[in-house]
Amino acid sequence: xxxxxxxxxxxxxxxxxxxxxxxxxxxxxxxxxxxxxxxxxxxxxxxxxxxxxxxxxxxxxxxxxxxxxxxxxxxxxxxxxxxxxxxxxxxxxxxxxxxxxxxxxxxxxxxxxxxxxxxxxxxxxxxxxxxxxxxxxxxxxxxxxxxxxxxxxxxxxxxxxxxxxxxxxxxxxxxxxxxxxxxxxxxxxxxxxxxxxxxxxxxxxxxxxxxxxxxxxxxxxxxxxxxxxxxxxxxxxxxxxxxxxxxxxxxxxxxxxxxxxxxxxxxxxxxxxxxxxxxxxxxxxxxxxxxxxx
Amino acid sequence: xxxxxxxxxxxxxxxxxxxxxxxxxxxxxxxxxxxxxxxxxxxxxxxxxxxxxxxxxxxxxxxxxxxxxxxxxxxxxxxxxxxxxxxxxxxxxxxxxxxxxxxxxxxxxxxxxxxxxxxxxxxxxxxxxxxxxxxxxxxxxxxxxxxxxxxxxxxxxxxxxxxxxxxxxxxxxxxxxxxxxxxxxxxxxxxxxxxxxxxxxxxxxxxxxxxxxxxxxxxxxxxxxxxxxxxxxxxxxxxxxxxxxxxxxxxxxxxxx
Numbered sequence: 001x002x003x004x005x006x007x008x009x010x011x012x013x014x015x016x017x018x019x020x021x022x023x024x025x026x027x028x029x030x031x032x033x034x035x036x037x038x039x040x041x042x043x044x045x046x047x048x049x050x051x052x053x054x055x056x057x058x059x060x061x062x063x064x065x066x067x068x069x070x071x072x073x074x075x076x077x078x079x080x081x082x083x084x085x086x087x088x089x090x091x092x093x094x095x096x097x098x099x100x101x102x103x104x105x106x107x108x109x110x111x112x113x114x115x116x117x118x119x120x121x122x123x124x125x126x127x128x129x130x131x132x133x134x135x136x137x138x139x140x141x142x143x144x145x146x147x148x149x150x151x152x153x154x155x156x157x158x159x160x161x162x163x164x165x166x167x168x169x170x171x172x173x174x175x176x177x178x179x180x181x182x183x184x185x186x187x188x189x190x191x192x193x194x195x196x197x198x199x200x201x202x203x204x205x206x207x208x209x210x211x212x213x214x215x216x217x218x219x220x221x222x223x224x225x226x227x228x229x230x231x232x233x234x235x236x237x238x239x240x241x242x243x244x245x246x247x248x249x250x251x252x253x254x255x256x257x258x259x260x261x262x263x264x265x266x267x268x269x270x271x272x273x274x275x276x277x278x279x280x281x282x283x284x285x286x287x288x289x290x291x292x293x294x
Numbered sequence: 295x296x297x298x299x300x301x302x303x304x305x306x307x308x309x310x311x312x313x314x315x316x317x318x319x320x321x322x323x324x325x326x327x328x329x330x331x332x333x334x335x336x337x338x339x340x341x342x343x344x345x346x347x348x349x350x351x352x353x354x355x356x357x358x359x360x361x362x363x364x365x366x367x368x369x370x371x372x373x374x375x376x377x378x379x380x381x382x383x384x385x386x387x388x389x390x391x392x393x394x395x396x397x398x399x400x401x402x403x404x405x406x407x408x409x410x411x412x413x414x415x416x417x418x419x420x421x422x423x424x425x426x427x428x429x430x431x432x433x434x435x436x437x438x439x440x441x442x443x444x445x446x447x448x449x450x451x452x453x454x455x456x457x458x459x460x461x462x463x464x465x466x467x468x469x470x471x472x473x474x475x476x477x478x479x480x481x482x483x484x485x486x487x488x489x490x491x492x493x494x495x496x497x498x499x500x501x502x503x504x505x506x507x508x509x510x511x512x513x514x515x516x517x518x519x520x521x522x523x524x525x526x527x528x529x530x531x532x533x534x535x536x537x538x539x540x541x542x543x544x545x546x547x548x549x550x551x
Contacts, residue, residue, distance in 0.1 A: 156409070158411065158412050158413070159408070159409045159410060159411060159412050160399075160402050160405075160406075160407040160408055160409070160410050160411075160412045161407050161408055161409055161412075162412060163391070163395060163398065163399055163407075163412035163413075164399070164407045166388070166390070166391060167388045167391070167399060170388040170389060170390050170391065171384065171385065171387070171388050171389065173380070173385045173386075174385070174386065174387065174388055174399075175370075176369055176370045176373055177373050177377075177378055177386070177456065178373070178399060178400065178402075178403045179370055179371070179373045179374030179375075179403060179404060180370055180407060181368070181370045182370065
């Protein structure tokens, strides 16, 4: 039971990041490595702000906005300076590593004694009132947050701006034909995606209650794996919305990692598990083949 | 009125493969004219369209629309008043979206792409009516993904989409070339209908000599970056495909020598 709760907590934290990567990887066809820097950027920003006395709930919109700015930077590097997508992301990811260290001031920063969105007077009051519910406090709060984010994303993708975003990944010639600057649409997409990644980081920060500079390594791989599991799942279960299946993908992925560790691997093997699992998923779903052909 | 004035265009400038395509190229198309353009491969037809639309930049020269030079405008800015249909049917539509979403995107052209609802359900009947005009049975397939339609159906939707909003020019770049003869005929009929209804200035590049003589008010033949035949009005009506074919052969013989 404890394992299930922990898997759900981790999976839901990463789910918002995976939704962001769904925008870049699936909609824009842009493998965005910025995430490896953007996720810990959200974490350290949230930790620093909470330590400075900012309301935990306020760190969420602030981190989203800051993440949007990062996305805009990646977009400008790619669209204006015509740097290849993968390289644009790697440049940002590398630069963000130092920026994160600057913001945090050191390589790791705990905040065990501070209130978070999961642990505060209001929430403790609500969940404390019902016996047995306290165990699921974080999970339930996460479900609500993830559901809200998902619904907002679903709504956005149906707006004119959202349709344009989908069109630019699908057929950017059409976007030009419609008199719209496809570069601008790409930048908007990257901004929203990276905003969600940083938002996800700020939530993860409050669940883990510390920042470590190495926390970001492999985030992009986790995100991509979640998206690929999610979309592969969608082919079998088409009554799900794609955003829902990406969220499920993130949870399934975290469950796989948890099982691997349960089977005797050590937590120091985590990144290796992450990498191997991603490879296995790629091979099983054959997503890479479609990419190569296209 | 569309004017191309003293257009120069070199490909691969400065390399051994340097090729001069346009050397002082001029063309004037009055409002409402339907121009059919023929010519061999590499004669500069598509380059001409690309220079008008801004997909490629001319090295020198002016592109005037109603007297205003648009040569410095970006491609997407020019497309606000230009509708374009490509040879490749997949270029005019979004394959992973359904017909309704595709038509909604086209319907919103020129408006702000903000946070308003992307699909206006009140316009569905209007879209159905437009699709019905195609006679391909697409009016019942509003929720079908465009990617699963045939090339001809997609091209018909693309043609509708490019002409849904008010436009100055319609640019047709071999838009029937990838279709089977019967579908091509349907698309061509449809093109004629739309051009006449909207009275839009149209430039159509085609390899089909029958279409070039049968449709349009003016016929241009291009060769090596210049116009070698320009017939309009009565003169054009008296042209037949054989005459053009004959001219084609003459050019080829010249090239052969």
